[in-house]
Amino acid sequence: MALRQRTDRWRRATSLIPGGVSSPVRAMRSVGLDEPVFVARGEGAWVEDVDGNRYVDWVQSWGPLVFGHADQETLAAVHAAADRGTTFGAPTEAEVELAAEIADAVPSVEMVRLVGSGTEASMSALRLARAVTRRDRVIKFAGCYHGHVDALLARAGSGVMTLGIPSTPGVTAGVTADTIVCGFNDVDGVAAACEHYGEGLAAIVVEPVAGNMGCVPPAPGFLEALRMLTDATGALLVFDEVMTGFRVARGGAQERYGVTPDLTILGKIVGGGLPAAAFGGRAELMERLAPVGDVYQAGTLAGNPLATAAGISVLRRLRDPAVYEELERLGSRLEEGLAPFGAVQRVGGMLTLFCHDGPVASYDDASACDTERFGALFRHLLDAGVYVPPSQFECLFPSTAHTDENVDRTVEAVRAFFDS
Numbered sequence: 001m002a003l004r005q006r007t008d009r010w011r012r013a014t015s016l017i018p019g020g021v022s023s024p025v026r027a028m029r030s031v032g033l034d035e036p037v038f039v040a041r042g043e044g045a046w047v048e049d050v051d052g053n054r055y056v057d058w059v060q061s062w063g064p065l066v067f068g069h070a071d072q073e074t075l076a077a078v079h080a081a082a083d084r085g086t087t088f089g090a091p092t093e094a095e096v097e098l099a100a101e102i103a104d105a106v107p108s109v110e111m112v113r114l115v116g117s118g119t120e121a122s123m124s125a126l127r128l129a130r131a132v133t134r135r136d137r138v139i140k141f142a143g144c145y146h147g148h149v150d151a152l153l154a155r156a157g158s159g160v161m162t163l164g165i166p167s168t169p170g171v172t173a174g175v176t177a178d179t180i181v182c183g184f185n186d187v188d189g190v191a192a193a194c195e196h197y198g199e200g201l202a203a204i205v206v207e208p209v210a211g212n213m214g215c216v217p218p219a220p221g222f223l224e225a226l227r228m229l230t231d232a233t234g235a236l237l238v239f240d241e242v243m244t245g246f247r248v249a250r251g252g253a254q255e256r257y258g259v260t261p262d263l264t265i266l267g268k269i270v271g272g273g274l275p276a277a278a279f280g281g282r283a284e285l286m287e288r289l290a291p292v293g294d295v296y297q298a299g300t301l302a303g304n305p306l307a308t309a310a311g312i313s314v315l316r317r318l319r320d321p322a323v324y325e326e327l328e329r330l331g332s333r334l335e336e337g338l339a340p341f342g343a344v345q346r347v348g349g350m351l352t353l354f355c356h357d358g359p360v361a362s363y364d365d366a367s368a369c370d371t372e373r374f375g376a377l378f379r380h381l382l383d384a385g386v387y388v389p390p391s392q393f394e395c396l397f398p399s400t401a402h403t404d405e406n407v408d409r410t411v412e413a414v415r416a417f418f419d420s
Protein backbone atom coordinates (compact mmCIF):
# COMPACT_ATOMS: atom_id res chain seq x y z
CA MET A 1 0.00 0.00 0.00
CA ALA A 2 1.42 3.36 -0.97
CA LEU A 3 1.68 5.89 1.84
CA ARG A 4 -1.92 6.86 2.43
CA GLN A 5 -2.93 10.12 0.82
CA ARG A 6 -4.43 12.74 3.05
CA THR A 7 -8.22 12.44 2.73
CA ASP A 8 -10.81 15.03 3.66
CA ARG A 9 -11.66 12.80 6.64
CA TRP A 10 -8.08 12.97 7.87
CA ARG A 11 -7.83 16.68 7.26
CA ARG A 12 -11.01 17.19 9.32
CA ALA A 13 -9.81 14.84 12.07
CA THR A 14 -6.45 16.56 12.38
CA SER A 15 -8.13 19.97 12.40
CA LEU A 16 -10.24 19.03 15.41
CA ILE A 17 -8.19 16.45 17.34
CA PRO A 18 -4.43 16.73 18.01
CA GLY A 19 -2.78 14.41 15.49
CA GLY A 20 -6.27 13.24 14.49
CA VAL A 21 -6.25 10.56 17.17
CA SER A 22 -7.48 10.00 20.70
CA SER A 23 -4.27 8.19 21.64
CA PRO A 24 -0.87 8.82 20.01
CA VAL A 25 0.15 5.30 19.01
CA ARG A 26 -2.95 5.05 16.78
CA ALA A 27 -1.54 7.72 14.45
CA MET A 28 0.71 5.11 12.80
CA ARG A 29 3.41 7.73 12.23
CA SER A 30 6.16 5.46 13.58
CA VAL A 31 5.36 2.90 10.86
CA GLY A 32 5.54 5.47 8.08
CA LEU A 33 1.88 6.16 7.35
CA ASP A 34 0.72 9.70 6.70
CA GLU A 35 -2.84 8.72 7.52
CA PRO A 36 -3.87 5.85 9.80
CA VAL A 37 -6.54 3.24 9.21
CA PHE A 38 -9.96 4.47 10.25
CA VAL A 39 -11.90 1.47 11.55
CA ALA A 40 -15.62 1.27 10.78
CA ARG A 41 -16.48 -2.05 12.46
CA GLY A 42 -15.07 -5.18 14.02
CA GLU A 43 -16.28 -8.76 13.98
CA GLY A 44 -14.42 -11.58 15.70
CA ALA A 45 -10.83 -11.64 14.46
CA TRP A 46 -11.56 -9.01 11.78
CA VAL A 47 -11.80 -5.28 11.49
CA GLU A 48 -13.09 -3.39 8.46
CA ASP A 49 -11.90 0.10 7.62
CA VAL A 50 -14.06 2.96 6.36
CA ASP A 51 -13.13 2.06 2.78
CA GLY A 52 -14.40 -1.51 3.18
CA ASN A 53 -10.96 -3.15 3.47
CA ARG A 54 -10.94 -6.10 5.90
CA TYR A 55 -7.98 -7.08 8.03
CA VAL A 56 -7.12 -9.93 10.38
CA ASP A 57 -6.76 -7.89 13.55
CA TRP A 58 -3.98 -8.80 15.99
CA VAL A 59 -4.27 -5.47 17.86
CA GLN A 60 -7.71 -6.34 19.29
CA SER A 61 -7.91 -2.82 20.75
CA TRP A 62 -4.50 -3.35 22.46
CA GLY A 63 -5.55 -6.39 24.45
CA PRO A 64 -9.05 -6.08 25.98
CA LEU A 65 -10.76 -8.48 23.55
CA VAL A 66 -10.23 -12.13 24.53
CA PHE A 67 -13.27 -13.28 22.51
CA GLY A 68 -12.70 -10.95 19.55
CA HIS A 69 -14.70 -7.98 18.32
CA ALA A 70 -18.46 -7.71 18.97
CA ASP A 71 -18.77 -11.09 20.66
CA GLN A 72 -22.46 -11.78 21.02
CA GLU A 73 -22.51 -12.57 24.75
CA THR A 74 -20.78 -9.33 25.65
CA LEU A 75 -23.08 -7.34 23.37
CA ALA A 76 -26.16 -8.96 24.87
CA ALA A 77 -24.98 -8.14 28.40
CA VAL A 78 -24.28 -4.51 27.45
CA HIS A 79 -27.60 -4.11 25.63
CA ALA A 80 -29.50 -5.48 28.62
CA ALA A 81 -27.66 -3.15 30.99
CA ALA A 82 -28.20 -0.15 28.70
CA ASP A 83 -31.94 -0.77 28.68
CA ARG A 84 -31.86 -0.14 32.45
CA GLY A 85 -29.89 3.11 32.13
CA THR A 86 -26.26 3.95 31.42
CA THR A 87 -24.98 5.44 34.67
CA PHE A 88 -26.29 6.15 38.14
CA GLY A 89 -23.36 7.33 40.23
CA ALA A 90 -24.65 5.02 42.93
CA PRO A 91 -23.72 1.51 44.10
CA THR A 92 -24.92 -1.31 41.87
CA GLU A 93 -24.86 -5.08 42.37
CA ALA A 94 -22.91 -5.42 39.11
CA GLU A 95 -19.91 -3.63 40.65
CA VAL A 96 -19.94 -6.12 43.52
CA GLU A 97 -20.19 -9.03 41.05
CA LEU A 98 -17.25 -7.73 39.03
CA ALA A 99 -15.21 -7.19 42.20
CA ALA A 100 -16.03 -10.76 43.23
CA GLU A 101 -14.86 -12.14 39.88
CA ILE A 102 -11.57 -10.23 40.18
CA ALA A 103 -11.00 -11.29 43.81
CA ASP A 104 -11.76 -14.91 42.93
CA ALA A 105 -9.25 -14.90 40.06
CA VAL A 106 -6.31 -12.75 41.16
CA PRO A 107 -4.21 -14.18 44.04
CA SER A 108 -3.20 -10.81 45.58
CA VAL A 109 -6.69 -9.32 45.54
CA GLU A 110 -8.98 -9.43 48.58
CA MET A 111 -10.59 -6.06 47.82
CA VAL A 112 -10.71 -3.96 44.67
CA ARG A 113 -11.63 -0.44 43.62
CA LEU A 114 -13.01 0.04 40.11
CA VAL A 115 -11.84 3.01 38.03
CA GLY A 116 -12.09 4.16 34.41
CA SER A 117 -8.67 3.43 32.91
CA GLY A 118 -5.35 1.73 33.54
CA THR A 119 -3.79 5.14 34.01
CA GLU A 120 -6.24 5.96 36.77
CA ALA A 121 -5.61 2.59 38.38
CA SER A 122 -1.82 3.07 38.30
CA MET A 123 -2.06 6.60 39.67
CA SER A 124 -4.34 5.49 42.49
CA ALA A 125 -2.27 2.43 43.39
CA LEU A 126 0.87 4.57 43.62
CA ARG A 127 -0.91 7.09 45.88
CA LEU A 128 -2.12 4.26 48.12
CA ALA A 129 1.35 2.69 48.33
CA ARG A 130 2.88 6.03 49.33
CA ALA A 131 0.17 6.62 51.92
CA VAL A 132 0.41 3.14 53.45
CA THR A 133 4.22 3.18 53.71
CA ARG A 134 4.43 6.92 54.47
CA ARG A 135 7.30 7.00 51.96
CA ASP A 136 7.72 8.87 48.70
CA ARG A 137 10.11 7.06 46.37
CA VAL A 138 9.09 4.58 43.67
CA ILE A 139 11.18 2.34 41.47
CA LYS A 140 9.93 1.71 37.94
CA PHE A 141 11.63 0.11 34.96
CA ALA A 142 12.80 1.57 31.69
CA GLY A 143 10.47 0.48 28.90
CA CYS A 144 7.57 -0.28 31.21
CA TYR A 145 4.47 1.85 30.76
CA HIS A 146 1.84 2.39 33.43
CA GLY A 147 -0.38 4.88 31.63
CA HIS A 148 0.34 8.59 31.43
CA VAL A 149 0.81 9.01 35.19
CA ASP A 150 3.18 11.94 35.70
CA ALA A 151 5.34 10.22 38.28
CA LEU A 152 5.68 7.08 36.12
CA LEU A 153 6.32 8.65 32.72
CA ALA A 154 10.07 8.52 33.16
CA ARG A 155 11.56 6.45 30.33
CA ALA A 156 8.23 4.81 29.72
CA GLY A 157 7.36 2.34 26.99
CA SER A 158 4.41 2.15 24.58
CA GLY A 159 3.65 5.41 22.82
CA VAL A 160 6.43 7.27 24.67
CA MET A 161 8.99 4.77 23.36
CA THR A 162 7.28 4.50 19.97
CA LEU A 163 7.39 8.24 19.39
CA GLY A 164 10.87 8.50 20.88
CA ILE A 165 9.80 11.13 23.40
CA PRO A 166 12.78 11.35 25.78
CA SER A 167 10.71 12.81 28.56
CA THR A 168 7.37 14.53 28.58
CA PRO A 169 7.13 18.31 28.87
CA GLY A 170 4.68 19.24 31.57
CA VAL A 171 5.96 16.50 33.86
CA THR A 172 7.85 18.57 36.38
CA ALA A 173 11.19 17.68 37.89
CA GLY A 174 9.46 17.76 41.25
CA VAL A 175 7.01 15.09 40.24
CA THR A 176 9.68 12.66 39.03
CA ALA A 177 12.22 13.56 41.73
CA ASP A 178 11.08 10.53 43.69
CA THR A 179 11.03 8.19 40.69
CA ILE A 180 13.99 5.89 40.25
CA VAL A 181 14.31 4.10 36.91
CA CYS A 182 16.00 0.70 36.84
CA GLY A 183 16.64 -1.81 34.07
CA PHE A 184 14.01 -4.50 33.51
CA ASN A 185 15.53 -7.89 34.41
CA ASP A 186 18.52 -6.13 36.03
CA VAL A 187 18.43 -7.64 39.53
CA ASP A 188 21.77 -6.15 40.55
CA GLY A 189 20.63 -2.68 39.49
CA VAL A 190 17.42 -2.92 41.50
CA ALA A 191 19.28 -4.30 44.51
CA ALA A 192 21.70 -1.36 44.33
CA ALA A 193 18.81 1.10 44.08
CA CYS A 194 17.14 -0.52 47.09
CA GLU A 195 20.44 -0.36 48.98
CA HIS A 196 20.66 3.36 48.22
CA TYR A 197 17.01 4.39 48.49
CA GLY A 198 15.48 1.58 50.55
CA GLU A 199 14.61 3.73 53.57
CA GLY A 200 12.38 6.01 51.55
CA LEU A 201 11.06 3.49 49.09
CA ALA A 202 7.25 3.23 48.92
CA ALA A 203 6.94 0.80 46.03
CA ILE A 204 8.47 -1.08 43.17
CA VAL A 205 6.06 -0.90 40.23
CA VAL A 206 6.57 -3.37 37.41
CA GLU A 207 4.84 -4.95 34.44
CA PRO A 208 5.52 -8.59 35.45
CA VAL A 209 5.71 -9.39 31.75
CA ALA A 210 6.75 -6.21 29.97
CA GLY A 211 4.41 -5.57 27.05
CA ASN A 212 5.21 -1.95 26.24
CA MET A 213 8.65 -2.42 24.76
CA GLY A 214 7.30 -5.42 22.94
CA CYS A 215 6.80 -8.69 24.84
CA VAL A 216 9.73 -9.08 27.23
CA PRO A 217 9.28 -11.92 29.76
CA PRO A 218 10.82 -11.68 33.24
CA ALA A 219 14.17 -13.46 33.45
CA PRO A 220 14.10 -16.46 35.80
CA GLY A 221 14.27 -15.13 39.34
CA PHE A 222 13.61 -11.49 38.47
CA LEU A 223 10.10 -11.29 39.96
CA GLU A 224 11.17 -13.36 42.96
CA ALA A 225 14.04 -10.91 43.53
CA LEU A 226 11.62 -7.96 43.48
CA ARG A 227 9.46 -9.74 46.07
CA MET A 228 12.50 -10.30 48.31
CA LEU A 229 13.76 -6.73 47.91
CA THR A 230 10.39 -5.17 48.73
CA ASP A 231 10.02 -7.44 51.76
CA ALA A 232 13.51 -6.46 52.92
CA THR A 233 12.95 -2.71 52.52
CA GLY A 234 9.31 -2.53 53.63
CA ALA A 235 8.23 -1.20 50.23
CA LEU A 236 5.16 -2.55 48.46
CA LEU A 237 5.45 -4.68 45.33
CA VAL A 238 2.96 -3.43 42.74
CA PHE A 239 2.26 -5.52 39.62
CA ASP A 240 0.85 -3.58 36.72
CA GLU A 241 -1.26 -6.32 35.14
CA VAL A 242 -3.32 -4.06 32.90
CA MET A 243 -2.05 -6.10 29.94
CA THR A 244 -1.18 -9.45 31.57
CA GLY A 245 -4.24 -9.65 33.85
CA PHE A 246 -6.64 -12.35 32.62
CA ARG A 247 -4.41 -12.52 29.50
CA VAL A 248 -1.44 -14.74 30.40
CA ALA A 249 -3.53 -16.71 32.91
CA ARG A 250 -6.88 -16.14 34.64
CA GLY A 251 -4.93 -14.95 37.67
CA GLY A 252 -2.51 -12.98 35.52
CA ALA A 253 1.29 -13.13 35.64
CA GLN A 254 1.22 -13.46 39.43
CA GLU A 255 -0.56 -16.82 38.98
CA ARG A 256 1.64 -17.86 36.04
CA TYR A 257 4.93 -17.08 37.80
CA GLY A 258 3.83 -17.75 41.39
CA VAL A 259 4.90 -14.35 42.76
CA THR A 260 2.22 -12.46 44.68
CA PRO A 261 2.47 -8.64 44.81
CA ASP A 262 0.95 -6.40 47.47
CA LEU A 263 -1.13 -4.39 45.00
CA THR A 264 -2.30 -5.24 41.48
CA ILE A 265 -3.29 -2.85 38.71
CA LEU A 266 -5.80 -4.17 36.17
CA GLY A 267 -7.47 -2.87 33.01
CA LYS A 268 -8.20 -3.89 29.40
CA ILE A 269 -9.85 -7.35 29.73
CA VAL A 270 -11.44 -6.37 33.08
CA GLY A 271 -13.81 -4.05 31.21
CA GLY A 272 -14.61 -6.55 28.46
CA GLY A 273 -13.90 -3.89 25.85
CA LEU A 274 -15.58 -1.00 27.69
CA PRO A 275 -13.82 1.63 29.84
CA ALA A 276 -13.17 -0.08 33.16
CA ALA A 277 -10.04 -0.78 35.15
CA ALA A 278 -9.26 -1.60 38.76
CA PHE A 279 -6.65 -1.83 41.45
CA GLY A 280 -6.73 -4.26 44.34
CA GLY A 281 -4.86 -5.97 47.13
CA ARG A 282 -5.14 -7.08 50.73
CA ALA A 283 -8.07 -5.60 52.66
CA GLU A 284 -5.71 -3.98 55.19
CA LEU A 285 -4.21 -1.92 52.37
CA MET A 286 -7.37 -1.22 50.37
CA GLU A 287 -9.33 -0.05 53.41
CA ARG A 288 -7.04 2.93 53.66
CA LEU A 289 -9.06 4.29 50.73
CA ALA A 290 -11.88 6.78 51.34
CA PRO A 291 -14.53 6.58 52.59
CA VAL A 292 -13.19 3.94 55.02
CA GLY A 293 -9.70 5.40 55.20
CA ASP A 294 -8.07 8.73 54.50
CA VAL A 295 -6.57 8.17 51.04
CA TYR A 296 -8.78 9.99 48.58
CA GLN A 297 -9.64 8.47 45.21
CA ALA A 298 -12.88 8.89 43.24
CA GLY A 299 -14.55 8.81 39.82
CA THR A 300 -17.88 9.84 38.33
CA LEU A 301 -18.20 6.85 36.03
CA ALA A 302 -16.24 4.36 38.12
CA GLY A 303 -18.04 1.01 38.12
CA ASN A 304 -20.14 2.12 35.16
CA PRO A 305 -23.08 -0.28 34.62
CA LEU A 306 -22.31 -0.92 30.94
CA ALA A 307 -18.62 -1.58 31.58
CA THR A 308 -19.30 -3.80 34.58
CA ALA A 309 -21.86 -5.78 32.55
CA ALA A 310 -19.25 -6.37 29.83
CA GLY A 311 -16.55 -7.18 32.37
CA ILE A 312 -18.74 -9.69 34.23
CA SER A 313 -19.78 -11.35 30.96
CA VAL A 314 -16.13 -11.85 29.97
CA LEU A 315 -14.59 -12.72 33.33
CA ARG A 316 -17.24 -15.35 34.08
CA ARG A 317 -16.36 -17.09 30.80
CA LEU A 318 -12.68 -16.93 31.69
CA ARG A 319 -13.32 -19.42 34.48
CA ASP A 320 -13.19 -22.01 31.67
CA PRO A 321 -9.57 -23.23 31.30
CA ALA A 322 -10.29 -24.09 27.67
CA VAL A 323 -10.05 -20.37 26.85
CA TYR A 324 -6.41 -20.25 27.95
CA GLU A 325 -5.66 -23.55 26.24
CA GLU A 326 -6.89 -21.97 22.98
CA LEU A 327 -4.93 -18.74 23.50
CA GLU A 328 -1.86 -20.85 24.20
CA ARG A 329 -2.47 -23.01 21.11
CA LEU A 330 -3.00 -20.08 18.76
CA GLY A 331 -0.12 -18.11 20.30
CA SER A 332 2.20 -21.06 19.94
CA ARG A 333 1.21 -21.63 16.29
CA LEU A 334 1.81 -17.97 15.49
CA GLU A 335 5.11 -17.96 17.38
CA GLU A 336 6.36 -21.02 15.51
CA GLY A 337 5.27 -19.57 12.19
CA LEU A 338 7.02 -16.25 12.78
CA ALA A 339 10.17 -17.69 14.37
CA PRO A 340 12.24 -17.78 11.13
CA PHE A 341 11.80 -14.03 10.62
CA GLY A 342 13.12 -12.41 13.79
CA ALA A 343 13.18 -12.66 17.57
CA VAL A 344 9.69 -13.82 18.57
CA GLN A 345 8.86 -13.56 22.27
CA ARG A 346 5.60 -14.77 23.75
CA VAL A 347 3.87 -15.35 27.03
CA GLY A 348 0.51 -17.05 26.56
CA GLY A 349 -1.74 -14.83 24.45
CA MET A 350 0.68 -11.92 23.96
CA LEU A 351 3.65 -11.92 21.62
CA THR A 352 5.97 -9.70 19.60
CA LEU A 353 8.05 -10.24 16.47
CA PHE A 354 11.14 -8.10 17.03
CA CYS A 355 13.19 -6.89 14.06
CA HIS A 356 16.27 -7.69 16.11
CA ASP A 357 18.99 -10.33 16.10
CA GLY A 358 18.86 -12.23 19.34
CA PRO A 359 16.65 -12.02 22.40
CA VAL A 360 15.19 -8.76 23.75
CA ALA A 361 15.54 -8.76 27.52
CA SER A 362 15.72 -5.03 28.30
CA TYR A 363 14.91 -1.52 27.18
CA ASP A 364 18.37 -1.21 25.63
CA ASP A 365 17.84 -4.41 23.62
CA ALA A 366 14.43 -3.16 22.47
CA SER A 367 15.88 0.24 21.56
CA ALA A 368 18.28 -1.53 19.18
CA CYS A 369 15.42 -2.94 17.08
CA ASP A 370 15.24 -1.99 13.40
CA THR A 371 12.10 0.14 13.60
CA GLU A 372 12.42 1.20 9.95
CA ARG A 373 12.23 -2.46 8.90
CA PHE A 374 9.33 -3.01 11.26
CA GLY A 375 7.54 -0.06 9.64
CA ALA A 376 8.05 -1.55 6.19
CA LEU A 377 6.77 -4.91 7.47
CA PHE A 378 3.72 -3.21 8.99
CA ARG A 379 2.83 -1.48 5.70
CA HIS A 380 3.33 -4.72 3.75
CA LEU A 381 1.08 -6.63 6.14
CA LEU A 382 -1.59 -3.95 5.99
CA ASP A 383 -1.55 -4.28 2.19
CA ALA A 384 -1.98 -8.03 2.67
CA GLY A 385 -5.00 -7.57 4.94
CA VAL A 386 -3.18 -8.22 8.20
CA TYR A 387 -3.32 -5.56 10.93
CA VAL A 388 -0.59 -5.82 13.58
CA PRO A 389 0.14 -3.14 16.18
CA PRO A 390 1.59 -0.02 14.46
CA SER A 391 4.68 -0.08 16.65
CA GLN A 392 7.64 -2.37 17.23
CA PHE A 393 7.12 -1.83 20.96
CA GLU A 394 3.69 -3.39 21.29
CA CYS A 395 2.20 -6.90 21.34
CA LEU A 396 -0.01 -9.01 19.12
CA PHE A 397 -3.04 -10.36 20.98
CA PRO A 398 -4.66 -13.61 19.77
CA SER A 399 -8.30 -14.06 20.71
CA THR A 400 -10.50 -17.15 20.70
CA ALA A 401 -12.07 -15.71 17.54
CA HIS A 402 -8.81 -16.18 15.62
CA THR A 403 -8.40 -19.32 13.55
CA ASP A 404 -5.52 -21.40 12.24
CA GLU A 405 -6.30 -19.89 8.84
CA ASN A 406 -5.81 -16.38 10.26
CA VAL A 407 -2.46 -17.49 11.69
CA ASP A 408 -1.34 -19.16 8.46
CA ARG A 409 -2.37 -16.15 6.36
CA THR A 410 -0.37 -13.88 8.69
CA VAL A 411 2.71 -16.10 8.55
CA GLU A 412 2.52 -16.29 4.74
CA ALA A 413 2.30 -12.51 4.50
CA VAL A 414 5.33 -12.12 6.77
CA ARG A 415 7.22 -14.72 4.74
CA ALA A 416 6.41 -12.85 1.52
CA PHE A 417 7.85 -9.67 3.02
CA PHE A 418 11.12 -11.27 4.10
CA ASP A 419 11.41 -13.20 0.81
CA SER A 420 10.93 -10.05 -1.25
Ligand code: KE4
Pocket residue numbers: 023024025026062117118119120122145146147148158159207211212240241242243267268277394
Ligand atom coordinates in the same frame (compact mmCIF):
# COMPACT_ATOMS: atom_id res chain seq x y z
P1 KE4 B 1 -4.97 2.99 29.86
O1 KE4 B 1 -4.91 4.26 30.64
O2 KE4 B 1 -4.53 3.18 28.40
O3 KE4 B 1 -6.30 2.25 29.99
O4 KE4 B 1 -3.92 1.94 30.50
C1 KE4 B 1 -2.57 2.37 30.60
C2 KE4 B 1 -1.68 1.15 30.71
C3 KE4 B 1 -1.21 0.80 31.96
N1 KE4 B 1 -0.42 -0.29 32.12
C4 KE4 B 1 -0.07 -1.06 31.07
C5 KE4 B 1 0.81 -2.26 31.29
C6 KE4 B 1 -0.54 -0.75 29.76
O5 KE4 B 1 -0.17 -1.53 28.72
C7 KE4 B 1 -1.35 0.38 29.58
C8 KE4 B 1 -1.86 0.80 28.21
N2 KE4 B 1 -1.37 0.04 27.10
C9 KE4 B 1 -1.28 0.77 25.85
C10 KE4 B 1 -0.72 -0.16 24.77
N3 KE4 B 1 0.41 -0.92 25.18
C11 KE4 B 1 -2.60 1.33 25.42
C12 KE4 B 1 -2.65 1.84 24.00
C13 KE4 B 1 -2.68 3.33 23.94
O6 KE4 B 1 -2.02 3.98 24.77
O7 KE4 B 1 -3.38 3.83 23.03
